[in-house]
Amino acid sequence: MLVLFLIKTGRALLTVLLCVTFVFVVLRLSGDPAETLLPDNTPPATVDEYRARWGLDRPLPEQYVLYLAAVARGDFGRSFGDNRDALEVVLERVPATLLLGGATFLLALSIGIPLGIVAAIRRNTAVDRAVMGFAVFGFSTPNFFLGILLILLFTMQLRWLPSSGSETWLHMVMPVFTLGTAAAGTLARFTRTAMLEVMGQPFLRTARGKGATEGIAIRRHALPNAAIPVVTVIGFQLGGLIGGALVTETVFAWPGVGRLLVSAVAGRDLAVVQAIVLLVAATMVTANYLVDLAYGLLDPRIRDARR
């Protein structure tokens, strides 16, 4: 277990390092960072001070080390928009995105997993086909289109829900639904597959043969074993959620990190862009790392196999 832990930790750190390197390379390839990262009207003295601080007058390998050090300190440069620290600008948007993402996650889990289980138990029936139909529909509908259809129906026709902002819980309904549909669909599909695979295993036949009722066989034997692949998928879903948040936050004017990134890219506010990219990378790597560890803890076979 300790070896596994060390390998996983090393890999996670290496991944973060590679991401930082990627941003460093892209940043250097695109021109003089002092000019791309600072607002146009910056006084020359500030530019020089900036160059000295980031070591832009030194050789490239040294610049790289200085860049790593700056990123480690959380120094991503200053935002063009209001000339504030880029990290600060990004961090104040994080709670809104976490709220949206958390609610979406809950929705996706509470819909997707039960639907997948029901579809697997009632395989090849109308229930199964309906669930799979919903799943395909869920991940084929583009976020932006679903969002716009919801606005047309619930804001413009029925006038039930507000279409933009984040003041009340009513503002959350449509963004969460928009983001959650695709995630729930994917999750339902994976849960169904995992359940079907487990339900064909000999140990389940043994359990039934020993007199377990169908309910006990599924709850005690099938579900825990099917949970393992599903946990991995949940980790992958986080990436989809972050991508979806870009669009959904923009459609519903939700004041989160996704919308900030879209406007920062459009306005070429590169300090903010690099701060968000690296924060997202760190978040994703951490999440995958935790899922991997949980995975090892849950399943002794994996723990031992990777030693």
Added chain:
Amino acid sequence: MSVTAMPAARRRAAIPPVIMCAIAWIALMVLVAILADLIAPTHYATQNLRARLQPPVFWGGSWAYPLGTDAIGRDMLSRLIYGIRFSILIAVLGTLIGALLGTLLGILAAWRRGMVEEAIMMMVDVQAALPFVILALAVLAFFGNSFVLFVIIVGLDGWERYARLARGLVLSAQESGYAVAIRTLGAGPLRTYGGHILPNIAGALVVQMTLNFPGTILLETSLSFLGLGIQPPLTSLGLLLGSGRALLLNAWWIAVLPGVVIFLTTLSMSLFGDWLRDRLDPTLADH
């Protein structure tokens, strides 16, 4: 895991009606994309300021503009046709770029093994750990947008899936009888991998391409919708939808029509890809 007890012959014979519809829709989209210049009533940038925001013919409009017009009087049918052309073109080019690069890296990893394989698989892991759209946006932000750069970026989405798949397939293929035989006969790597192993693993790669295609369309349309992809005066389905967002109250059709086309295209491609995969290899179903 929808492996049924049906005999193989019957599974192959019948194409379900849903899949027929999906194939028909995809064929229609490809035809529209190819024949855009012939079938579009006007050029996509032609304006008629006296006919702004005309509704479609089924919503009280006239046959002069069967699908209505936008805010500066451009024919929506023509814009939709050219939007389909650009979106399909980018998705096809993008899919080819990703498949080519990923497959090459996958084959390289399986052929050279050792450090080369380690390095390539490390990159695959890094890519798989990050949402691609974030990287795409970072590159677009740093380098600015251009059509060629945008197509390349869209194309890179999913390269790691091809690399992983190709590596796995080549690893087992290069140990099989025919590969060992051709090497013993003195064939070089190009002949062994390009001439013999690649044709043998192509089927699975094509299935992966159809499964990846909807994601590629969604990436392009999402970025264009956000105003960060295809730039006017060019058009794409996502850009059209985005331009209709501000006009929902007066002219819902500007946003909804391209949305329906995107939805039907990704849905058809998903259904077709799933069906193709199940048919070629039932053991892979639903993974």
